[in-house]
Amino acid sequence: MSATRRELLFAAGATAAGGFLLRFGFAQAAAATPAEAAKLGDYVEIAADNTVTLRAVNADIGQGAKTLLPMIIAEELDCDWAHVKVEYSAADDARYGAQQVGGSLTVPTNYDPMRKVGAAARAMLVAAAAARLKVAPASLTTTRGEVRHAASGRKIAYGALAADAAKLTPPDAKTLRLKDPKDFVILGKSHKSVDLHAILHGEKLFGIDTTLPNLHYAIYVKSPVNGAKLKSADLDAARAMPGVTHVIALEGVAPPPDAQIGLAPGFAPGIAIIGRNWWLVKQAREALKPQWDDGFGAPHGSADYAAQAKALLQKPAPVIDHKGDADAALAVAAQVIEAEYVTPYLPHLALEPQNATARPTPDGGVEVWAPTQFPNDGRDLIAKTLKLPKASVTVHICRAGGGFGRRIMVDPMVEAAAIALAAKVPVKLLYPREEDIAHDFYRPGNFHRLRAGLDKSGNVTAYVARAVSYSRGGKLTEGSEINLEQQPAVMANHWRLEQALIPTILATGWLRAPSDNTLSFVHQGFWDELAHAAGRDPVEFRLSHMRAHAGDPLLPTTQDGEPQLDIRRMIPVLEKVAALAKWGQTKLPPGTAMGVGCYFSHRGYFAEIAQVRMLGDTDFRVEKIWAVGDVGAIILNPTTARAQVEGAIHEGIAQLRNEITFAKGANVQSNFADFTLLRMPDSPAIEIDFHLTDNPVTGLGEPALPAVIPAVTNAIFAASGKRVRALPVRL
């Protein structure tokens, strides 16, 4: 995250129509010098007709950011939500902060600043009213877009104060008084998406819907294997196809050797086919008949990786972290349990295929519309890759048809810009689904060998986890971090985490709840095996170990400032979900059983229970999920919060049945028919509760996902006696 915390600074002014404008930013100086003021974002506008325009700085990918961020401003502003208009801000990190959607960080990074934006605007409206009514500001209150003077019964609407407030000096951020959350009238109550009407009526909204004069459509044909070179292609045959206006071979720009592909300057070489209709362009691809030198990918297949991992798991690997002497503790254990676990690569499969629309500008730059999680990174990488001044690249934030981490990578934006500049026409680049999958940044899988020691009472005394993960360019692939958040580790007095690496050429990236979406299955599954070996109830076994370690020193925050697992917070969450599901108190028919999982992920604590019914010996159905989460003191927008939990649960269940495999560096599964999509008949009943605590509010995009995976696999074991140690599930 690029935005470092600096002074909060406000500036006010008049809108073109004579209304009130509040500007806000993180400035180098505490005073609004002209240079600093130019870097402030426009957040609040109030017009004479009482319309309040609020700007959302983060893209909405279905998580509700475009609605929630303005709700936070509106709460402290005390305006009438019915009079609020919401727009996206410009994509401009100098003025609006990082604007990165990822890591469930939209709420934790924006909650306090957005409250202060609203409070500052409110304070100025109150000051303007106090001057007009010739009363002390402290004698005034605000509610639903009006300032009221209780003593005299007078009230003034915000719109009538806008012009006066625009002339005032904004308050110092440090002096702002924020509401007591118990007085909230907007936050904590469900508010539907500001885009709801547009979605339900098919209005232009998503990146793929971008429409421009003289718009051309493009596909970009790239090698199915990373790094392969083009040997030949029939460009003229493609040019002769109906509707095709341009066929352009682009050399691409190689990223720096050790760079994270997708987040470093550069783009892959390929052939752009451009025309007046996307289907015609796609038809022309058939005539292109590209041939690639695929020798580079030869050793990179799923079977190759599995063979390497098998060997590596038997040898000691570099130690990532440890406590005590795990080997000595294992040597004296009453019982040693050992198991190997495997997780696969996964694609993102966001329903809106990767796309971006780019238009060359008269100054030699480019204007881009894209469904992206990282708009500023897109702008920066376009500028760096194509050697354009940053100021000549403009990015417009669009709604995205799902993100799930794929749209952190901005490759389609860079490609669209390069193609539009080469063709000198506005271009909408759209990946066919097969290319969306072939050029994904996959969730890397991993391999594990776990060993644990139990004492005579069935308590865990030692825990050794050896992982084999993937590396690229000598660096750990994304979402492959092994860390202390693996709960079993911190609940033994002696533990060791080891990690060996297999080099890959595959492009990898973050998938919703990265790291945790594999590790929860592995460790919560093994934890269940330990409970079984100890002859103890899986919920009681977990709770008893958590309580035993509740007094341990807290794990320090990470170098990035991320809080780590506080095991004490998981205890009431697990207790509550067990009560909600009537764990151990429900008589279920044969072949039906419950399983439990709990996991800390992206600052949130979730415990989930799955009820699974076996369908014969080899298939299963997830009938119901109970989920309880602790994400802090308040659920800011309950309808969306629940939707995020419902979505995470569905995604976790879908992950149980899917994988993407590779042969000679290229993906084997290529379109939706090759995957087991989770459809309506497989959607489980879901019951959700939140456990409110005094902790800071945090995001919900990710935390509810990891626990559901082991909850289901542990339920499969309870229902069938079959322990699931590899995903996808094959019984």
Place this chain on the structure above:
Amino acid sequence: MPIALTVNAKPYTLDLPGEMPLLWVLRDEIGLTGTKFGCGIAQCGACTIHLDGQPTRACITPLAEAAGKHVTTVEALHSIPQGAAIQAAWAAHDVPQCGYCQAGQMMTATHLLRETPHPNDADIDSAMAGNFCRCGTYPRIRAAIHDAAAGHHAAKGDAS
């Protein structure tokens, strides 16, 4: 040879290849972008439209097959009584997450209500199984369909 068809009650005569899928006629030629591209192989249902009232995957339906027929897309869904009820129920249940699949979901659900005014869960499973939602809005879709069925029943009761 130009092909004539009706889209959302408006007549069009289009000089386009007959094998061009309707999806791209709608999106890139007519400019109706509410119908979405998901997979191109009729697996996800994001492109579902009504062709003479029947839910149809626009991504694999050639333009020639629509000659002389009536196409209805999400942009005109409100003009179908069951469609308006579905939209109202979708709003009441705050169904969408990302929203990308919802045009197709609503087109299919509207047809379900027209054929089966009071669907049970099995009817919903069967009718909606071809529409994939990557975000997992199925519980709300199910609840919204039940709700729309109840509301639609009341409206018909008033009329008769």
